[in-house]
Amino acid sequence: MAALCAALAAATGAGVAAGARTDTAAGAQTAVGSVPRFDHVVVVPFENKDYSAVIGSADAPYINSLAAQGASFSQSFGVTHPSQGNYVALFSGGQQGVTDDSCPKNFTGKANLGSQLIAAGFTFKGYSEGLPSDGFTGCSSSDGRYVRKHNPWVDFDNVPAASNVRYSTFPTDYTQLPTVSFVVPDMCNDMHGATGCSASIPTGDSWLRTNLDAYAQWAKTHNSLLVVTFDEDNFSSVNQIATVLVGAQVRTGTYAEQINHYNLLRTIEDAYGLTPLGSAAGAAPITDVWTTSPSPSPSPSPSSSSSPSPSPSPTPVPGVVNGGFEYGTFNGWTVSGTTAVAAGRSGAYSGAAGATTPTDGDSVISQTFTAPPGATTLTVWWKGDCRDTVRYAWATVVLKHNTSGTTTTPLPRTCTANGGWQKITDTLTPGHSYTLQLVNHDDNYPGDPSITWFDDVTVG
Known part of the structure; x- marks a missing residue:
């Protein structure tokens, strides 16, 4: 166990390092980690919709038009359920319990994106539709269309009341926007639904077009x-969601790297040279979508062409690569949250998600693969050390x-500390593409951390 703790500490402490750029594009600065420094960033979060219900859906023509104009992420995920923890995580790098x-x-004295920006000499505002008055701290408006659970900046005592404003004050002269702003639609327009409102994707999609398309088009030519x-x-x-980036220096395409709210926060923090907060410190910034970035073309194959391919989607490998983690690395896998290579079940190594100390949200080891000819069964071995209840911590x-x-869960959410390796299986169809996610979730509560080991992932 001591060796495992050391491995986990090394994996967590190392984070994701990226070389700083020395070149710049006209009209833009490039900050830490090859993320451009934008004059303005506007973040618009919607509510409770599956990726497949939005991207490619006739119910969301405007969001799909934005996806065609910018960078759309096919493997973007929320951190947790229900809503409030995701907003807090995106704003502060952790669910804060x-x-x-x-x-x-x-939250008293807890660092967050707003306080970071202001301390560094930048500006931040959160524009909430339906907010009864600027600086309002109540839990909801009288009609229920505004709710504080979707407004995380009001929870932090180091974000000034002047940063918590009504959406009606969103400027029409976009040069007057703060450096970073969040725009939160009300419960009728955020696709969630409220009394007297349906949870309508077309309603939210239309609201976005009406209210933010002018900014989206302006952003392309105004850094x-x-x-x-x-x-x-x-x-x-x-917990797969749609995420789309549109604006200056964005290379159009569908990007298949796995991201979550922490990657998005890390990207914004890197743009302004801010120290990554909490779980954002271990999340990779998004660097491959920028036209000013020296990162390789998102095409999975090298090309001698001077014009990089806009298609970043990798070609799935036949079968599972490094299914026993015997490379001693996560080669072939994509990881997020807290992960490490640890002692194995049958060989030297396994993949560990979570830690022996509390972690915040999902830690995920994932891989996309194609079932080879004749392969009809997926096998995964797992071992859990979960000392909470399945309401707050789990393996899946x-x-x-x-x-x-479609999606299956060969291991439904479970919280167990029996210490033994267990086998699960699922059915495959030869030639079909799959994405496997090995997940450990922890609520960051002191005294009952959760960790899960995975090993010997095979298809046959």
């Missing part, structure tokens, strides 16, 4: 950026069937 939507939450994302999906264990294995568009 939030596991429900109760109100009010009050600015629009980020459209969601807090969570429709409460599935996969999720298999997304990319070809058929």
Whole structure:
């Protein structure tokens, strides 16, 4: 166990390092980690919709038009359920112990994106539709269309009341915008639904077009950026959401690297040279979508062409690569949250998600693969050390069937500390594409951390 703790500490402490750029593009600065420094960033979060219900759906023509104009992420995920923890995580790098939507939450002296920007000489505002008055700290408006659980900056005592404003004050002269702003639609327009309102994707999509398209088009020629994302999906264990970036210096394409709210926060922090907060410190910034970035073309194959391919989607490998983690690395896998290579079940190594100290949200080890000819069974071995209840911490294995568009959970959410390796299986169809997610979730509560080991992932 001591060796495992050391490995986990090394993996967490190392984070994701990226070389600083020395070149700049006309009209723009490039900050830490090869993320451009925008004059303005506007983030618009919507509510509780699956990725597949938005991207490619006729219900969301405007969001899909934005996806065609910018960078759309096919493997973007929320951090947790329900809503409030995702907003807090995106704004502060951790859930701060939030596991429900109760109100009010009050955090004293906790660093967050707003306080970071202001301390560094930049500006921040949160524009909330339906907010009864600027600086309002109540839990909801009288009509229920504004709710504080979607307004995380009001929870932090180091974000001034002047940064918590009504959406009606959003400037029409976009040069007057703060450096970074969040725009939160009300409960009728955020696709969530409220009394007298349906949880309508077309309503939210139309609201976005009416209210933010002018900014989106302006941003392209004014060194600015629009980020459209969601807090969570429709409460599935996969928690896959749509995330789209549109604006200056954005290379158009669909990008398949796995990201979550912490990657998005890290990207904004890197743009302004801010120290990454909490779990954002271990999350990779988004660097491959920028036209000014020296990162390789998102095309999975090298090209001698002077014009890089805009297609970043990798070609799935046949079968699972490094399924026993015997390379001693996560080669072949994509990881997020807190992960490490640890002692194995049958060989030298396994993949550990979570830690023996509290972690915040999902830690995920994932891989996209194609079932080879004749392969009909996926096998995964797992071992859990979960000392909480399944309401707050769990292990799960999720298999997304990319070809058929369905999802199964060969290991439903479970919290156990029995210490033994257990085998789970699922059915495969030869030639079909799959994305496997090995997940450990912890609520960051002191005294009952959760960690799960995974090993010997095979298809046959």
